[in-house]
Amino acid sequence: MSSRRGRITDEEINELISKLQALLPESSRSRSASRSSASKLLKETCSYIKSLHREVDDLSDRLSELMSTMDNNSPQAEIIRSLLR
Amino acid sequence: MRGPSNNTMMAFKRGFLRSLLLSLQSSKATMSLEERKRAVKSSADVAMATARGVAGARWPQAILSSSSSSSPSRMQAKVKRCKNIVRRCCHKRRRDGNNGTSFFARTALNRSSTEVARRLVKKRTKVLRRMIPGGDLLDEISLLHEAMDYVVHLHAEVDVLRLVSKALQRSTTSGLFHAF
Numbered sequence: 001m002s003s004r005r006g007r008i009t010d011e012e013i014n015e016l017i018s019k020l021q022a023l024l025p026e027s028s029r030s031r032s033a034s035r036s037s038a039s040k041l042l043k044e045t046c047s048y049i050k051s052l053h054r055e056v057d058d059l060s061d062r063l064s065e066l067m068s069t070m071d072n073n074s075p076q077a078e079i080i081r082s083l084l085r
Numbered sequence: 086m087r088g089p090s091n092n093t094m095m096a097f098k099r100g101f102l103r104s105l106l107l108s109l110q111s112s113k114a115t116m117s118l119e120e121r122k123r124a125v126k127s128s129a130d131v132a133m134a135t136a137r138g139v140a141g142a143r144w145p146q147a148i149l150s151s152s153s154s155s156s157p158s159r160m161q162a163k164v165k166r167c168k169n170i171v172r173r174c175c176h177k178r179r180r181d182g183n184n185g186t187s188f189f190a191r192t193a194l195n196r197s198s199t200e201v202a203r204r205l206v207k208k209r210t211k212v213l214r215r216m217i218p219g220g221d222l223l224d225e226i227s228l229l230h231e232a233m234d235y236v237v238h239l240h241a242e243v244d245v246l247r248l249v250s251k252a253l254q255r256s257t258t259s260g261l262f263h264a265f
Contacts, residue, residue, distance in 0.1 A: 016226070016229055016230070017229075019088070019233060020229055020232065020233050023233055023236050023237065024236075038202075038206050039202060039205040039206045039209055042206065042209035042210060042212075042213055043209055045213060045232050045236070046209065046212050046213050046216055048236065049213075049216045049217070049232070049235070049236060049239065050216065052236070052239040052240065052242075052243060053216075053239070055243050055246075056126075056129060056239065056242055056243060056246060057126065059243065059246035059247060059250055060122065060125045060126045060129055060246065061122050061125075062250050062254075063109075063125050063246065063249060063250055063253070064118060064121040064122040064124075064125045065118065066250065066253040066254060067109065067121060067125070067253070068116075068118055068121060
């Protein structure tokens with residue numbers, strides 16, 4: 001990763017920026033001038049990662065709760081077993 | 086620069102699901118809800134890192150290393166932090182032939198860079214580092230690549246977790262109906 005030395009062209013930077021921007025949710029994409037977009041991009045990336053983390057946490061909690069109501073012979077356990085086959 | 090293909094992501098999702106279910110299955114049958122929540126979260130983390138593999142990104146290894154080590158003593162953590170600081174200083178000295186201005190500040194994006202903008206970028210880069218496992222050790226460009234890779238895989242993780250929850254939920258509900 002850090003072996004990427006040598007001149008980074010403006011073009012490469014812009015490509016990187018726009019690729020990252022393309023990953024972020026639609027609503028936060030702005031067509032405005034690139035003036036502020038470095039820090040804006042960082043902010044949006046951080047908040048997107050944060051919201052993804054939160055979603056993972058919520059879903060994991062939901063999964064835990066669902067699993068707690070299972071016992072080994074329930075149909076749910078069978079679903080899990082079948083998913084593994 | 087190419088992002089992971091659809092096939093790669095499908096393979097990732099499958100691998101993630103498999104690792105996750107395997108570790109969930111092998112978890113203790115009787116746990117408190119809190120214990121189980123922690124177990125599920127760490128299983129998901131490890132499954133995500135395992136399914137991604139360590140090639141081409143740093144965050145999977147960072148997750149695996151931190152989950153395999155038992156909670157480090159405060160002394161060990163301190164030593165690690167010192168090492169990181171030294172490493173970062175060395176990195177900075179090596180790659181900064183530009184009087185200490187960050188990569189972002191030098192780019193066309195920030196040509197109008199006021200001191201405020203530069204500080205903001207610096208602050209936010211720091212925040213981003215914290216959000217990405219292993220982000221502390223990366224230079225800014227690698228950090229961006231890493232962020233993209235991490236985001237893509239987080240998204241896929243969410244997709245799979247949603248599917249599994251839905252599947253379980255549906256069966257739980259129908260199970261309840263059958264009981265009546």
